[in-house]
Amino acid sequence: KELYLNGAFVAPEQAMISVMDRGFLFGDGVYEVIPAYAGRPLRELEHLERLQNSLQGIGLAPPLSPSQWSPIFRRLLSETPTADQALYLQITRGVAPSRDHRFPNAPVPTVLAMAKPMKQRDPAVAERGVEAVTRDDIRWLRCDIKATALLAAVLLRQSAEEAGAEEAILVRNGLALEGSTSNLFIVRQGRLITPPKGPLLLAGITRDLVLELAAVAKIPCEERDITAEELRTADEVWISSSTREVIPVTRLDGVPIGSGRPGPSWQRIDRCYQDFKADLRRA
Numbered sequence: 001k002e003l004y005l006n007g008a009f010v011a012p013e014q015a016m017i018s019v020m021d022r023g024f025l026f027g028d029g030v031y032e033v034i035p036a037y038a039g040r041p042l043r044e045l046e047h048l049e050r051l052q053n054s055l056q057g058i059g060l061a062p063p064l065s066p067s068q069w070s071p072i073f074r075r076l077l078s079e080t081p082t083a084d085q086a087l088y089l090q091i092t093r094g095v096a097p098s099r100d101h102r103f104p105n106a107p108v109p110t111v112l113a114m115a116k117p118m119k120q121r122d123p124a125v126a127e128r129g130v131e132a133v134t135r136d137d138i139r140w141l142r143c144d145i146k147a148t149a150l151l152a153a154v155l156l157r158q159s160a161e162e163a164g165a166e167e168a169i170l171v172r173n174g175l176a177l178e179g180s181t182s183n184l185f186i187v188r189q190g191r192l193i194t195p196p197k198g199p200l201l202l203a204g205i206t207r208d209l210v211l212e213l214a215a216v217a218k219i220p221c222e223e224r225d226i227t228a229e230e231l232r233t234a235d236e237v238w239i240s241s242s243t244r245e246v247i248p249v250t251r252l253d254g255v256p257i258g259s260g261r262p263g264p265s266w267q268r269i270d271r272c273y274q275d276f277k278a279d280l281r282r283a
């Protein structure tokens, strides 16, 4: 299965990057993950807009415009046209002559894109929900940049794994912000609440879609801070991401959330989300 690297489509075995690449040496790069259903990327322009924001955040000029990305996506997805796949894009500040933190004068970015199969959700997730743990948010203060430097997220996600949980929900200054790889929603008294966008969390494309679907479903929504206490005493807790969609969290730090079962608001939103995907597949 070929991938895209710096203007060419190549077999993965042929895709080589220098050890002097700043992505390798410093994690000096940004990325995107775009889900695609039967060859149709979900919210392609929104993902590419976020990529532009991430690039701007690290002071790197966009190497490709949205209209240049589109045919690359089509080609990568065309090998398995009916499958659900995730596009992975990564742009680094490229190769520099020496390992120097300062930007090179005329950076030539390394641009990678590849498609991989997206696995179906385990039916047990919809039936029982998943377990999450809370962790101190040890990440930096620019979580709105989708940076490839993911060491804190790696450690947090692994810590959740070792606790037998699906996700680590991150708390900073008493506020629950998002998961290590997902956004956060709670339901209290029939109202859907998610933290506002800002530098301390990633503006999830799925998050925005969930808010839109909730508005259509007439579920009242609020974008406001969520305290760790509100999280624990919520009626429902959900996490969202492009590859995991919307997942109900039914145990937090070993304690049941609400009824301990996926809640009625989640059932409604999940139905809307699955319908949205089905429409996209048919589009």
Ligand code: PMP
Pocket: 033, 178, 179, 180, 181, 182, 183, 201, 202, 203, 204, 205, 206, 207, 240, 241, 242, 243
């Ligand atoms: N927050 C973080 C930290 C993430 O890594 C992700 C997924 N990459 C998300 C939120 C969800 O974003 P999206 O819905 O765009 O996949």
